[in-house]
Amino acid sequence: MRATLLLACVFALPIMGRADDAVLPDKLEVTAGLSRTSQSLVHGVLITFENEPTLNVNYETAQGFASVQNGVGVWLVRDELFKAGLSVNYMMGRQEKADVRYSGMGNVAGSAMSYVWAEWQPIKDAITLYGNAGNSWHSGSGTLVQWGATIGFPLINQVNGFVDVSRYWANQRYVQTYYGVTQSQSQASHYGAFNAHMSGTLYANAQMGVAIELDRDIDLIASFGRSTASSMLMESPLLNQKSQTLSALVLSRRFP
Template structure:
């Protein structure tokens, strides 16, 4: 379930949305797909701050409990949803999952994106999405990746996409420092849903009418530091900077074109 805006998924989004906790289970699968009879369980807790919604100039605190269960190629966790993943020895990776996007509220909330500034815009209800990722390692320290969130049910909010590069800046026995640079795009329905203002919404809110088309709406850069304490405990610190551009740059809903997200998480692997 995604509690953060897409550019942070970890990214983050994410990440990856979000974005960030997904790095922990992926680290265990970096060399090859897990053995079919191997089960990994990870519990974690993350705390940080994120913009109240995409383009907001105010922030809200994040408290993210995390549970990840992985058995062979199967996984189920609180950030990526339920799905399958594959990682080859040649560096090619792919995954497919079903997840849920919380949408956006027209009021301040601590559990999902939204803000009082959006009153009159109406809520964007949640949607079930199919998430697909592809990645290919180009060098020992560099990989290219892509992600698609395809709306399956719920709010007709359109589809979003992400394309990026991730590089390993430092890798030791206990520490991994990585940098990810991504472009975030949406189809016309997605961009209009999150950045556009219809005539009816304009009459109910303080915003002027604005139409968004398909294309890139943001660029982001994420710096992630994963530190292994022992065989069970590890920590993750992440900083993501997002710049709204192109389809979102002139949107009246984007009150600040640049935003940041910070997250610190501690994980326990059984």
Template sequence: MNLRLISTAAACLLLPSLALAADDSQFLLGGGVAAGARYSGSKQNTVAPLILLDYSHASGFFASTMRGIGYGGQQGPLSYSAALGYRGERKEKNEKGVFGNTGSAELKGMGDIKGSASAMLSLGYKPVSMLELNVSADVPLSQRENGKNFHAGVTAQLLDAPNDQLSLSAAAGFADSKYAQTYYGVTAKQATTSNFKAYQAKSGLYEANLMLSWQHKIDQKWSVTTMLGANHLLREASRSPLTQRKTSPTGAVYVSYAY
């Protein structure tokens, strides 16, 4: 299951809450469940455990199961972060793991796509306090043949109360030629070993997504976060023979405790 949309939305909620004093730090521990398509374009859904471990220091350093390991900061209306993360694998069989299914039998003959270490870069700009424009990049450092993807979006803070934060995010995704071919293309060799026709996927706009996120603070330590969204494949991705469903739901709910 692709958790990028959930991770991005979670990061938007985590960052504002970590206004730490100099030399201070905070650790969040949480758990819940996440749901989404088994792979991008799949008609099958899967549910998996969601584990949140998030450490932040006032210096800007963070280590998180949602955000990776890196550094972030804010200068006036500008925010930025650079992190080392992990892009999950895609299996050609229905293989159950600790964090849910990692593939589908319907991909038989397509071969596995290996997971990769990735540089996750983001930049945000707030023209007004309740609105943020953002761009991000996922650049593989290993398995570079998997390709890069980029996203541009906007997040609107619909509610910013002492105990409740409600936000709505929308974004568009762009793929380079390697990413498009890896996740949505079918090579001539794959066509001979699978049930799919050969398909050359080109670079460009490939998805749009929407996510509504609500974080409710029970007290100073405990909070509950709920997310509900959808991902819609476009252009080359939507025409891929691997795509059985253009629009798929995404959701998550988890409880966290702040140390």
């Protein structure tokens, strides 16, 4: 049910010290579809949320993992209810041509980043706590963090519902790079200059949806919700609306 809509992590939890004699099998899962998002696989970070293709290929073995979402890395912890990993991942850039709000602002290059993630199910298949943090290898791009929680519940037959809430946080350097306006950018874009003066929350997201089990290995997942920009982020002249729609329709396929 979690697929790539509801991704990873909580840090420094007591369960990390728990031993688990069971060896988890290798795992391969592919999720693909459409989502209305500000994180475009094609165009990078957007101001105006757009309907974009979404894809996650997730492969796990006892030694490590590789996925579009979590990068390529090794396990810190891996058992049935708690996973944590350390990896090399990709921090999205942005493209001036991708969003009219970027007119005159120029591009921001994407970069490799050090990445840590985890997810914990205190109640299996019912409650998931997750989070991740990435620090760019490019000194100007900064740090981006996400955390959240998902609650799942049965509806009818092979249909389950879920509610997911999450937040994105960034340090001052990230906010300045992606949402700040320098004097030269101000002249080219006609926005007023804006210098980010603090770290803080970027967006608070809330969504609900359904997961339909088509067969033992295939799920159809649909969700709808809202993403609300923080007061700090709304100080940037790049933003022109505080709340935008989130949605997704994806097919998830597990391979035995």
